[in-house]
Amino acid sequence: MLRIEVVENINHTPGLQLAVEGHAELLQAGLSDDVAMVHWDHKAVIAFVDRQDPGEAGAAVGPYTEAVGVISFGHLEWARQFDIYIGYVRRPHRHRGVYTALWKRLVEEAQKRGVAIIQGTTDVKNAPMRAVAKTLGRTEQAVVLHFRVPPAEAPGA
Numbered sequence: 001m002l003r004i005e006v007v008e009n010i011n012h013t014p015g016l017q018l019a020v021e022g023h024a025e026l027l028q029a030g031l032s033d034d035v036a037m038v039h040w041d042h043k044a045v046i047a048f049v050d051r052q053d054p055g056e057a058g059a060a061v062g063p064y065t066e067a068v069g070v071i072s073f074g075h076l077e078w079a080r081q082f083d084i085y086i087g088y089v090r091r092p093h094r095h096r097g098v099y100t101a102l103w104k105r106l107v108e109e110a111q112k113r114g115v116a117i118i119q120g121t122t123d124v125k126n127a128p129m130r131a132v133a134k135t136l137g138r139t140e141q142a143v144v145l146h147f148r149v150p151p152a153e154a155p156g157a
């Protein structure tokens, strides 16, 4: 069973581990800037699944819960906006609607708090994220222009 929780602060929750894992995966895939993506004041929506505990000898001993997905976000109250930082679902749990369930919960939270816009960015090469976003009715609104600053020329060179 899938359970979704919202936490006001991601610290000391399983959401932190997931957000860091997600960022590491994106960095390795060349799909993220190498800047810190998890900050002290982030909030999070976290997805948990019930699993059967195999026990030491391999016999099932009972259910336990595992955190499998996260959306970390900030609330910009002055803009009536949520900004998403990391959306991530552990590989074995993908394509089962986990991100969709996280998103629905985030939208409910936005409604409760009078938030007008939920904003997120993703790399143009991140086809899975762009496809998921489209199915959720999110639209692509801006092109982010990057310019890598070259080193200054040495004096007299």
Ligand SMILES: CC(C)(COP(=O)(O)OP(=O)(O)OC[C@H]1O[C@@H](n2cnc3c(N)ncnc32)[C@H](O)[C@@H]1OP(=O)(O)O)[C@@H](O)C(=O)NCCC(=O)NCCS
Pocket: 022, 025, 026, 086, 087, 088, 089, 090, 093, 094, 095, 096, 097, 098, 099, 100, 101, 121, 122, 123, 126, 127, 128, 129, 131, 132, 133, 135
């Ligand atoms: C992107 C990601 C969060 C999607 O999570 P998920 O739980 O698998 O998504 P869902 O199961 O809710 O997918 C919802 C719909 O999106 C589409 N979708 C999902 N993954 C897709 C993929 N890899 N390619 C194309 N479409 C995809 C499907 O239409 C899916 O509907 P379906 O049930 O008909 O398949 C997950 O792949 C992930 O963690 N990727 C690595 C981290 C990442 O890229 N995060 C975004 C950073 S900005």
